[in-house]
Amino acid sequence: MKRTFGLLLILLLSACAPWSAIDPDSRNIAVKQDYTLEAPVGWVKRNYDIYDVFLSRDGPLLNFIAVRREAHDQELKRSKRKTSADLLPHEIAELVIAEQKANEQLGAFTVLSNRPARIGGKPAARVHTRWKTERGLPIERLTYAMVDQKGRLALIYEAPGLVYFPKGLADFETLVKSVAFQ
């Protein structure tokens, strides 16, 4: 019995292990000797294979920030499109929108704003979208995306639109501004 309990405890602890709080004195995250960013204080970090950085403040269902760098020849998950270094910012925005619209699970998908931006000094797109879940809950997503010779980089912030999205928005915008390429 003791052994079973111990095993369960280990399993529970290991399930919780990937989350770690952002240390206020060590917020800088370096990714693959490619770029760095500063994680917001009060958020927790988790390691995911598919993301370079994955953060949440109140749990991933309530808000998350995901950062992902990919090679151009890697197809986008849903639209199956590839990217290239010569894409103009509005074309990057089109890809961001296409990728989300290709998800049939999203009801009442709307682009709230779409404008040029900069990530680490490089031209980028900033696309703010909203959709409804099957329960009618509005979800908002803000995506910053850019391309360069190394590939594409996307920074995503997603949260339910009613309370959580505005709550974490400033932290996300600050994180985007902190991105620096090495």
Next chain:
Amino acid sequence: MNMKPVALTLLALSSLARAEDILPWSHPVSPATLARDEHNLWAESEQFDRALARSGKVFDDPALNAYLQDIMNRLYPEFGGKIRVRALGSASLNAFALPNGSVYINTGLLARLQNEAQLATVLAHEGAHFVHRHSFQQAEHTKNAAVFAMVVGMAGIPLLGDIAALSSMMGFSREHENEADSIGYQRLVRAGYAASEAAKTFEHLIAEIKALEINEPFFFASHPKLQDRVDSFTELSRDARNGQTGHETFVLATKKLRLYALQEDLDAYRYKQLILVLEDTRRRREYPPEASFYLGEAYRLRAQDGDSEKSEREYTLSTELSPEFAPAHRALGIMRYRQGRLAEATQHFRHYLQLAPNALDRDYIEAYLKESGT
């Protein structure tokens, strides 16, 4: 005496008798008068309707939905509007009927039809499923109802991405499909539509499915073999009198939807579909002149040798045929901007912003104008 086999036999016999007793409805029905099982099925369908409405998936075009409803009322006049039709914002070539008389036709299928008679063919078929209570008759009724209840009832709402799967779940036997085709055809003719269009409804869709090597959409998946179906409709309509095609009415009523469907195809990178449809001059006629712009965009996405010239030709054609349509000016501006022909790019960009002062991408265009030194 072991009563169990006797009871099972009686149960089997009673369910057989019951299936035979399920007669088609001849007038609008009040769900309150239905037996428990059918009443439950009806209630779950109502719940599904509400969930769809809440999700924003129902295509928001009251004029189009009214047009669809008028056709259904013409096909099934004795139901006085109780077979309710709505367009659903989904690219898949599908339509389905729920047990409560709600009929949904996806924008993807609607946009691919050529005239009102073809649309009436689809609606008459779906209406027949409801009127003949096929979902209740279904041999696998119990299983279907249970799964339906699980998806709609327990979860409270359906999973929207599974709409197609749900309609497939509610899919009908081959016998029921044949019956719906036959009843639908009779309704089509009685309503005065051109019977010869029934077969054509499927002919060009079959060509599209084959050319694009896409999976058969659900509307067809549970149906008789496609070619058999076309042959059967062709045979049925051999001696039919000429009827109404409703081409012009259809083109006008679906103009907004067609452009929406083209944009959806573009957004989802389905440029192959777009090129296949719009390169066919017969089908191109069913689209508004702005379609040239979308074809130009499809060539741009395909990016094969010579596609840049094709894009330019289509964009230019769009500005000639529909000078007030802003996106074609934008596309020409981007093309010139990429080519370094900045003076021309500026001209097109300015024209674009004049026509679409509130364009969502205004900031991008202004940034390009700035970079062009203007």
